[in-house]
Amino acid sequence: MMTGKTTGILVLALGAMVPSVTLAEQLRFPATLNTSGVPGVIEMPSSASLEDGQLSVTTAHFGNISRNTLTFQISDRMSGSFRYSATRDWPNNGVNTYYDRSFDLRYRLLDETNWRPSLTIGLQDFVGTGLNSAEYLVASKHFGDRVRVSGGIGWGRLGSYNSFSNPLGLDDRPTDFEPTGGTFNFDRWFHGPAALFGGVEWQATDRLRLMAEYSSDGYIEEVGRGLIERKSPLNFGASYQIRPSVDLGLFYLYGSEAAVRFNVLLNPKNPAMGSGNESAPLPVNPAARAAAMSWPAQQSLPSEVTSQIVEAAKPVFEASELELEALHIGDRTATVRFRNPGYMVESQAFGRVARIMTHLMPQRITTFRLVPVDQGMELSALEINRADLEAAEHAPDGGESLYSRVNFYDPATTGLEDGVIAEGLYPRLNWGITPYVNAVLFGLENPLLADVGLRLSGSVDIAPGLSLNGSVTQLVIGNGDDEGDIETTSLPVVRTDRSLYAANNSPAIERLTLDYVFRPGRNFYGRFSAGYLESMFGGVSTELLWKPVGSRLAFGAEINHVMKRDYDQQFGFQDYDTTTAFLSGYYRFDNGYHAQLDVGRYLAGDIGATLSLDREFANGWRVGAFVTRTDASYEEFGDGSFDKGIRVTIPLGALTGQATRDTSAFALRPFNRDGGARLNVQGRLYERVREYHNPEVAESWGRFLR
Known part of the structure; x- marks a missing residue:
């Protein structure tokens, strides 16, 4: 049997075989993802980090154990992971497979230098049942541009083989499982016996990497149940890069088990379609060449003339994936209200509108005031000097210099009282039929519940700010109603009976609301919605948001009074109403x-709070996490103890390269319970408003001239 001391000597000896190199060479050696889906060797962690913003999905299988992990490199130093593991032939809740959900956090404390290794601290399954909980400190060092050596000390699972007394003096560690899971295991962190682990990776070719490691995971429960056989602490394997973002690993574990690991990497900073393949913008038309001859000589145009200009401009806007809503032409300034149905990056929409205006406006118009609107509600105002726009188009630093000259302000006073609204906007019907997928992942008894069907959605723009919106769904195929028995607690059932709604095979009214958005004052935005607000609740919802155009800070208030809908999702309600x-x-x-x-x-x-932290990239990708704690006890909440999860929003335009604002969003949560449940209202104000405010527009300004 190899002792911890022997392992340390082996790791040092392997590292001494090759010379040290500079950091520039070391950075060419990317991280490997281990069978737990985090940077590591084979089973053990390393101190390496993924590229900032990297998103990875890893699936690994050996023996009776399967692991599926989503890892996100939150920042250059910190990463987080959500893992769903399944251990077969482990009876639990009447099912022959034990499903476990867990979260990890890692933080790189020290960067690697020519003489010092990098150092990372990690928490594995730090909030859960405790089955897979572990903590570790691990160091990694590159030797040449082909070898990386890692070694560390672990606790919990990673301190369960060939262990020794805790060097921190925290020898007592609970060994029982948390019955409901989901709790922070503070009393386990860095407690109990510790053990050493280590490994080495060799980049044999540009695509092939060979690895060997000494594991400190004793797999005590699994061995005791006869699920795997652990004959040796040594693991060996190879990882092959099929594509730059796809990797396959094959391993031989513990002298008895064959394992396979497959992972896909995606960085939202680098979308699949690069910069996009949308149509090229119109060139800026200098004022000296503008079509002034077709304009009347008088400075003030009759409304009927402006109406003719608006109708002529509508197809020009539509060709650029935009919609013209209204136009006001003054002595020196032209104000245009527009909708942006096409561009995920709002600064690009501003730039396209500005370019169009250079073709439409005569020479005497020296200033363009651009006002984006959403359902008739003005969101911001961007004022641009025409001469500055012309000068910026071909200047090396044109975008940066232009931004320093524009005026960005609250749109509450845009001077559009006498503007002409484009014909055909009010009233107007919009509709479409699309497929839908409703999925519930990582359940207690089933890892995947999904319904697939068709959705008929539509809206009627009645007047500026006022609209009727709805959608009807028809289930085609699915198993969403196969969730098992509803676990009851003392809390009212508001979400745990979702399978009863999924059992409806008839056409279902998913949503049907009358919505009104408005501007109650400078820096303020309002919303009122009434009707069938979502698939499970209907009623009234009102919201008020304070958000200055140039502020990073915003405050909002929302009040809803709702009733629970019937399971057939038609027009009836159940005997439950509440105010949130x-x-x-x-x-x-x-x-x-x-x-x-x-x-x-x-x-x-229940009364409490939800804290969310998201990271959004310039192309619209968004990855975040949320946690909710209320006055509902862990027992009242049930499995999971409290609501928490990870959410991802994918802009479809970043995948297809086409100009579109459509997105696909999903949330990964261990359990979706009654505690901490919130109404799913569409069109909440902050997400509608802030995209056209700073600093969002400022940070994406590079696409203004695209």
Whole structure:
């Protein structure tokens, strides 16, 4: 048997075989993802990090154990992971497979230098049942541009083989499982016996990597149940890069088990379609060549003439994936209200509109005022000097210099009272039929519940700010109603009976609301919605948001009174009504980080708060996490103890390269319970408004001239 001391000597000896090199060479050696889906060797962690913003999906299988992990490199130093593991022939809750959900956090404490290794601290399954909980400190060092050596000390699972007394003096560690899971295992962190682990990776070719490691995971429970056989602490394997973003690993574990690991990497900073293949913008038309001859000589145009200009301009906007809503032409300034149905990056929409205006406006118009609107509600105003726009188009630093000259302000006073609204906008019907997928992942008894069907959605724009919106769904195939028995607690059932709604095979009214958005004053935005607000609740919802155009900070308030809908999702209601209310604070940090705190009363009547932290990239990708704690006890909440999860929003335009604002969003949560449940209202104000404010527009300004 190899002792911890022997392991340390082996790791040092392997590292001494090759010379040290500079950091520039070391950075050419990317991280390997281990069978737990985090940077590591084979089973053990390493101190390496993924590229900032990297998103990875890993699946690994050996013996009776399967692991599926989503890992996100939150920042250059910190990463987080959500893992769903399945251990077969381990009876639990009447099912022959034990399903476990867990979260990891890692932080790189020290960077590698020519003489010092990098050092990372990690928490594995730090909030859960404790089955896979572990903590570790691990160091990694590159030797040449082909070899990386890692070694560390672990606790919990990673301190369960060939262990020794805790060097921190924290020898007592609970060994029982948390019955409901989901709790922070503070009393386990860095407690109990410790053990050493280590490994080496060799980049044999540009695609092939060979690895060997000494594992400190004793697999005590699994060996005791006869699920795997552990004959040796040594693991060996190879990893082959099929494509730059796809990797396959084959391993031989513990002298008895064959393993396979497959992972896909994706960095939202580098979309699959690069910069996009949308149509080229119109060139800026200098004022000296503008079509002034077709304009009347008088400075003030009759409204009927402006109406003719608006109708002529509509197809020009439509060709650029935009919609012209209204136009006002003054002596020196032209103000245009527009909708942006096409561009995920709002600064690009501003730039396209500005270019169009150079073709439409005569020489005497020296200033363009651009006002984006959403359902008739003005969101911001961007004022651009025409001469500055012309000068910026071909200047090396044109975009940067132009931004320093534009005026960005609140749109409450845009001078459009006498503007001409484009014909055909009000009233107007919009509709479409699309497929839908409703999925519930990582359940107690089933890892995947999904319904697939068709959705007929439509809206009627009645007047500026006023619209009728709805959707009807028809299930085609699925198993969403196969969730098993509803676990009852003392909380009212508001979400745990979702399988009863999924059992409806008839056409279902998913949503049908009358919505009104408005501007109650400078820096303020309002929304009122009434009807069938979502698939499970209907009623009234009202919201008020304070958000200055140039502020990182925003505050909101929302009040809803709702009733629970019948399971057939037609027009009836059940005998349950409630009022929810929230005060919300929003803050936009640098580098795309968004924080949100909601405090109030939830659907089940529990009172508490939800904290969310998301990172958004310039192309619209968004990855974040959320956690909710209310006055509902862990026992009242049930499995999971409290609501938490990871959410991802994927802009379809970043995948296809086409100009579109459509997105696909999903949330990964261990359990979706009644505690901490909130109403799913579409069109909440902050997400509608902040995209056309700073610093969002400022940070994406590079696409203004695209």
